[in-house]
Amino acid sequence: MKIKPSGVRRIFDLARQMKDPINLSIGEPDFDIPEPLKDEGIKWIKKGFNKYTPTQGIPELRERIADHLKKKGVHFEEFMVTAGVTGGPSPRQPRSHQSWGRSDHSRSFLCNV
DSSP: OOOOOOHHHHHHHHHTTSSOOOOSOOOOOSSOOOHHHHHHHHHHHTTTTOOOOOOTTHHHHHHHHHHHHHHHTTTEEEEEESSSHHHHHHHHTTTOOOSOOOTTTTSSEEEOO
8 A cells, every 4th residue: 555645745755856945834944043042942841831832822921912912002802822824723714713914803813923
């Protein structure tokens, strides 16, 4: 039995055949993480903060972002914090369940960090 590769895998296979392709798929940086960020990450891991976060984002972080956005005059009913766009709402979701950024009558605010 031969398992067929996914569409993404086929694209990577094609890219390997190209000369100097530019990969824009998952946003992996081509540089090391700065030492202060590594130290901060290690600090939180040692404190036991090593689980998946809530879907909407860490409550304390959401509160700080909400305060900041309100001070900037950004009006919203709710928002979520994701690590990249994969964890956020899909463009295929009904319009009533998403809003990309801000609009005059948006009900949601999506914040990617």
